[in-house]
Every structure is written in structure tokens, then in C-alpha cells.
Amino acid sequence: IEEIPVKVAVRIRPLLCKEVLHNHQVCVRVIPNSQQVIVGRDRVFTFDFVFGKNSTQYEVYNTCIKPLVLSLIEGYNATVFAYGQTGSGKTYTIGGGHIASVVEGQKGIIPRAIQEIFQSISEHPSIDFNVKVSYIEVYKEDLRDLLELETSMKDLHIREDEKGNTGKVAHLISCLQ
Known part of the structure; x- marks a missing residue:
């Protein structure tokens, strides 16, 4: 049986303004210098990567996704799967704000990966790439x-x-740009 490595990352979303106004409380805490989070009072969970509420899009991409993109360019397959309940921050992490007008710092995983993939393709004009x-x-x-x-x-x-x-x-499909 071929071993397929799967890594799991968790990103804690900061409270939204409306949540702060309604006195909602953060229920997940990152344990410093570890890959663990505490949910509620005492439930501890371990992940491959843990990103706190102040983590940046750049940090998430560089830590989790960039290595996958580099292996893609070498011919390997990769999958990124965002999972969570509605409103947990999946769309923001994957795409950024409104995808058509995202500022550099807010670009999510997809715009960053696409930029890196096609930058690499343009640097190797003698190689035929097939991107799916x-x-x-x-x-x-x-x-x-x-x-x-x-x-x-x-x-x-x-x-x-x-x-x-x-x-x-x-x-x-053709490019949407």
C-alpha cells in the first residue's frame, strides 16, 4: 500500500466586529510553542500546523501550501481541502476577501498558488506544462x-x-482575467 501523507492545519479565526459587539467569547486557545489548541476549558487537540487568530495569509501559505506548490511544479499531485462550519473562515483563507479586488496582504491560498505556479511556468519556456x-x-x-x-x-x-x-x-476553461 502506497503511503500518502496528509497534514492537518487549524487556523483560529478572530472574532468578527458583530461578535465582539454581542460579547461573544473566544473558545479556542493556541498553546504557545506547540502545535496544539485548547477548546473550552481543557480539551487539547494536536495538529501538524496551528495558526492563531493573528496569523497572516502569507504565513499560512508559506508554511502549508508553498511546499505543495513546489512539489506540483516537480510533477507531483497535491490537494488542499478546507473544512469547517459556515462562517469559520474557509473562504477567506482559500481566496481572500473579494477575489477580484484582493489587496496583496489579504490574498488567500488560491491566488498565491496560481501566481507561483504560472511564474514558475514562465521561467521554464522550454518545458511543456499541463495544468489541471x-x-x-x-x-x-x-x-x-x-x-x-x-x-x-x-x-x-x-x-x-x-x-x-x-x-x-x-x-x-480560459483565464478569467
Whole structure:
């Protein structure tokens, strides 16, 4: 059996202004100089990476994602999976604020990875690169293709072949810039 390394990172989201106004309290604390968090009074959890409420997009990207991007450029596959309840900060970490107008410091994982991948491709004009990307949302057991522009085509239907393999047909899209 081939070993596939999986690393888990946790990022603590700071309270939003409206949460502060309603006297909400932070219920998760980072244990300094460790990869652990405390939830509530005494429940301790360990992760591969822990980012506190003051962590930056740059810090998250450089620590967790950049090594994956560098291995992608060398020909390996990589997956980044953001998981959490609604409002936990997944969209901000993955994309940044409003993706079309994100300032440099707020750029999330995707804009940073895309920039780095295509920068590397431009530095190696003699090599042919084939880039395939999926951007999928799983919400209430429904899958949606977030790169699909046509609303009617957003819902994904995963198919299983006779060998039990699952997959989705890839579609060519052009740059949205």
C-alpha cells in the first residue's frame, strides 16, 4: 500500500466586529510553542500546523501550501481541502476577501498558488506544462464546481466506473482575467 501523507492545519479565526459587539467569547486557545489548541476549558487537540487568530495569509501559505506548490511544479499531485462550519473562515483563507479586488496582504491560498505556479511556468519556456485544477465545494452532501460559469452546470454528479473508480469529466476553461 502506497503511503500518502496528509497534514492537518487549524487556523483560529478572530472574532468578527458583530461578535465582539454581542460579547461573544473566544473558545479556542493556541498553546504557545506547540502545535496544539485548547477548546473550552481543557480539551487539547494536536495538529501538524496551528495558526492563531493573528496569523497572516502569507504565513499560512508559506508554511502549508508553498511546499505543495513546489512539489506540483516537480510533477507531483497535491490537494488542499478546507473544512469547517459556515462562517469559520474557509473562504477567506482559500481566496481572500473579494477575489477580484484582493489587496496583496489579504490574498488567500488560491491566488498565491496560481501566481507561483504560472511564474514558475514562465521561467521554464522550454518545458511543456499541463495544468489541471478543480475547485469544488461540498455543502450538505452536494458538490458544486466553483469554476463553472453557467449556473445550470455547477452541480456535479460523481460517476463510478466498473472498477469502482470515481471521477468527474474535466472541462477546458480560459483565464478569467
